[in-house]
Amino acid sequence: xxxxxxxxxxxxxxxxxxxxxxxxxxxxxxxxxxxxxxxxxxxxxxxxxxxxxxxxxxxxxxxxxxxxxxxxxxxxxxxxxxxxxxxxxxxxxxxxxxxxxxxxxxxxxxxxx
Amino acid sequence: xxxxxxxxxxxxxxxxxxxxxxxxxxxxxxxxxxxxxxxxxxxxxxxxxxxxxxxxxxxxxxxxxxxxxxxxxxxxxxxxxxxxxxxxxxxxxxxxxxxxxxxxxxxxxxxxxxxx
Numbered sequence: 001x002x003x004x005x006x007x008x009x010x011x012x013x014x015x016x017x018x019x020x021x022x023x024x025x026x027x028x029x030x031x032x033x034x035x036x037x038x039x040x041x042x043x044x045x046x047x048x049x050x051x052x053x054x055x056x057x058x059x060x061x062x063x064x065x066x067x068x069x070x071x072x073x074x075x076x077x078x079x080x081x082x083x084x085x086x087x088x089x090x091x092x093x094x095x096x097x098x099x100x101x102x103x104x105x106x107x108x109x110x111x112x113x
Numbered sequence: 114x115x116x117x118x119x120x121x122x123x124x125x126x127x128x129x130x131x132x133x134x135x136x137x138x139x140x141x142x143x144x145x146x147x148x149x150x151x152x153x154x155x156x157x158x159x160x161x162x163x164x165x166x167x168x169x170x171x172x173x174x175x176x177x178x179x180x181x182x183x184x185x186x187x188x189x190x191x192x193x194x195x196x197x198x199x200x201x202x203x204x205x206x207x208x209x210x211x212x213x214x215x216x217x218x219x220x221x222x223x224x225x226x227x228x229x
Contacts, residue, residue: 006155031213031214031215032213032214032215032216034215034217034218036220042222043117043203043220043221043222043223044156044203044220045220046217046218046219049215049217051213051214051215052214053213089155089156091155093210093214093215093216100158100161100169100171101146101158101216101218102158103148103155103156103157103158104155105154105155106153106154106155
């Protein structure tokens with residue numbers, strides 16, 4: 001069945017360093033890959049997304065890369081700041097799954113001062 | 114422009130009871146999805162509604178049901194509650210899939226259900 005695997009489950013980095021979170025997906029028809037940030041006790045919020053017709057997208061300190069052949073995509077956060085501490089979820093959807101969006105299990109990112 | 118609002122924010126039920134959770138979609142959004150998020154896990158897709166009809170469902174039993182109203186608001190109903198139903202229930206609204214297949218979700222703050 002459709003599945004999205006996310007690694008690592010926890011990640012601790014020094015403030016100012018970079019953080020990378022990786023995901024793989026099983027549905028080869030998936031063509032939309034959003035990333036959500038969820039702070040403690042708050043709702044998931046979309047921080048960046050990428051469609052299958054591009055390999056990379058960047059928005060200030062955040063970038064996402066997509067390798068459709070290998071069915072994996074990654075989130076890169078540079079120059080990390082304390083406010084980047086949160087749980088990050090990758091997700092995937094596609095035409096074969098119509099409306100369904102499948103989420104990864106999440107990565108708890110902690111930024112050390 | 115208003116965001117996605119959910120009610121109630123917290124509630125406690127006992128096994129076997131029934132619960133109704135409510136969601137008002139973001140202004141302009143015609144599609145509503147419901148997700149279950151257990152503690153420490155990612156959101157799990159329950160179902161989606163468009164034009165008052167269910168148009169997609171995840172691996173949840175029939176005791177999970179929903180409605181969408183003409184104003185695009187929605188309800189999630191769960192019958193015969195079980196302990197494992199304890200979770201954060203998230204509602205998300207969207208415009209549905211666009212031409213590139215993207216379904217951009219805007220989430221509400223959720224309803225936290227505890228089943229004792």
